[in-house]
Amino acid sequence: MIKWLITPAIYGVLCLTAVLSSASELRETPAVRAYKRASASVVNIHTEKSAQERDSVFASSRGRKINGMGTGIVIDERGYIVTNHHVVADVELIRATFEDGSDYDARVIGVDKEQDLAVIKVDGTKTFKVAPFGTSSDIYLAERVLAIGNAYGYRHTVTEGIVSALGRDVEVNETQSYRNLIQTDASINPGNSGGPLINMDGDVIGVNVAIRAGAQRIGFAIPIDDARKVVARLISVEQMGLGYHGAILRDLKTATQKLLIIENVLSDSPAQRAGLKAGDVVLKAGSLEVCDSVDFERSLLGRKPGDNLDLVVRRNDRDEKLNFALGQSNISLVQNQAFRPASTGINETEAQRFWQILGLKLAPIAADQKLLTGTRYRGGLRVVDVRPDSPAASNGITKGDILVGLHDWETLSVENVTWIVNKSNEIKLNPIKFYIVRGQETLFGHLQTASRQ
Template sequence: MNRSIRTSLSAALFSALLLASISPRCTASEARETPMVRAVKRAKPGVANIHSKKTAFAGDSLFSTRKGREVNGMGTGIVIDPRGYILTNHHVVNGVDSLRVTLEDGASFDAKVISFDRKHDLAVIKIKSSRSLTTVPMGTSSDLMLGETVIAIGNAFGYEHTVTAGIISSLSRDVEVNEKQSYEGLLQTDASINPGNSGGPLINLDGEVVGVNVAIRAGAQRIGFAIPIDEARRITAELLSVEQLNHHYHGLQAKDHKSAELREMIVSAAQSGSPAEKAGFKKGDVVIKAAEVDVIDRADFERALLGRSVSDAIEVVVRRDDETSTLSLTLSELGSKRISAKKTTATVVSSKRSVESVGESWKTFGFRLTPLPKSERQLVGDQYRGGLRITAVRPDSPAARNGIRSGDILVGLHIWETVNHENISYVIDHPQLTSFDPLKFYIIRGSETLFGYLHLAR
């Protein structure tokens, strides 16, 4: 009897020891796969490592004695579209001779810069791939909390896909890097952000991008900065604009609304006579989908239209009065002739108002203008009726920040020609001027017609 009991006890003890040795292994993987690990797994496939080559000539601040030396650079990018569009910092790609992008699986591609915004230090580059790329899920910076856990993924010191973690230390910091580059409203984090991290994602525990890593505090430890993703997406919408990249026009004006509960693009207006008006867009429409792309903001809408021809009928799903409907949008060509055709409709403008516009253009845009004399009309070519010569540019004004120079000839603002001061008055007095921000401008410089965007709000 005692022997039987001892045998049973021994078997039970052996089973208990066996289970003890096995159970921790079964639960360890669950314990180890923390929310942070899952977040990295979700975001990492859409992170691109960027390597660049640049030739530094004599006179460059870092290599003044090494004429013609080839310099290798590094940075990080965020895949924002399966067709190969990648968001990064402008300073990562500025002045480079070549770019090479490596994805998580080791695939490597040549890349080219397709658009950039120097002031906000953002750029979009593109690679050509035969397969659809994985994008990084987009979050919002509108509901970030002090102390919230965040993760940086990037090409730190050339070590690809390096992962570091920390918290949000501040929600808004103004940072001056040097005399030429400063930032407003940056996120501050103690997650390690090193050279090479620039342009990479700062993600939350859901694996969503909440910031674009941009800078570190020299001489300090664990003080890094990132552009809030909501601000970055606002600029991305301009960088991906079909007007800028494809020279197509839709005429839809919209605002992004983002909160913890909701992210959506709301139509504010459809310009008169535009493709958007013809398609039936109304103020207050919420755009849900465009060309099979789910839309949460203007950046999504613009990228959905990229590559579409003017003959394509693009299906756009909108929500209006709690009901969904599908509109058909057909883009039109955006050419210099469209500006001259869109004359301002202000039929009567007093000479006093015209004089006032001289001072207001200086205040609003940051340039002084004078009508182009008849003897110089040939400078604008046959496609324009005339223009206004820029005689002065105010330092640190919207005009100065966007590269406009004294001597340039202004031939258009938004969709209107600028032949005289009355045209400028019309634009300044327009009730929807703020909805045009950033305001597109067209100038002639030498033999080139150039365009850009005036950021009026600051």
């Protein structure tokens, strides 16, 4: 009789265990697993800035605080975070809150207004979890995705949807437009800007950026491959004036591989001295596995000119170890380099030569124009026209930019450019590194110049 009473109890426990196990399997869907994989690297951003109000009685101004919100994605364990530029534009305070509730003050490292991306940094004693980044090169239409963000200030809000379309061009207003966006019907609300769009593997495939006003379930994200190219530039030690490597990098991303290829190596650069060659695939930099240019630039963060870094590259199907030493920033060289003797003055022939070689039409900055106010540069040349399909156009130089340097030399006058072009031809310097000022930002790139006539 006692055995009869005990047996149902044991049977009941076994049934309950089976039900719980079954429920757990049903509840932990691919979406749940994807969220768990990415959530710790999602950051809720709160901002504050002052606005001026006019007192109608006393006609005096007083400041009031405007609070903003957004989202970010951790790109480096030392606290580097990518978000949208419009989230942090003109703010006085940035506060970043992580999934575990810890929060930190943050500062802006770099911005790209045109691409609407920014990198901010928090300083903490712990190691921050880096987001699992995928690729946007193999996205399927109708595949399921999640958007995670600080929607309306509600931290770590998750919405689910599908990829509705690819390659969308969206014009928000007269000053902001986007190209090649991912369209999704996952709800993207105010506060989601800068947060991740992830696939069912939990990989980040986009940076949420915009919603279509007045439309339901139409949101957009910047493809992660496009975003990481911008991020690599924003965290580059060269961009920040903290060092110089002289390697021109190219990301190759497909459904099956993510590679960083050395596109070219500048003459007499640290990269050349280390033995890097065009075509090398960088596998490892220090202790960091390298999949793209962001990883390579991350490996240089915190290092000083002269610091050594071990590289592993694949060359001709063999792995080779190289020792690389970070060089002095070219930006500081441009700022401090005393200009060398110029050639003859500019004339129509020289102007045509610049147009052919660089694709640029340049003009001096008028004395009453304050285009370089607040920058570190002594002067520059205004870009008044860019030839379509030219080296300048393909490298993103646009009308209105201020050319402040080529290679190691500043460009205070058109005569300077004449001398630099002649010198670069003499020493076979191709491509030529350029520095431009756009707004308050210093940008750089490399001009693979056309054949010189």
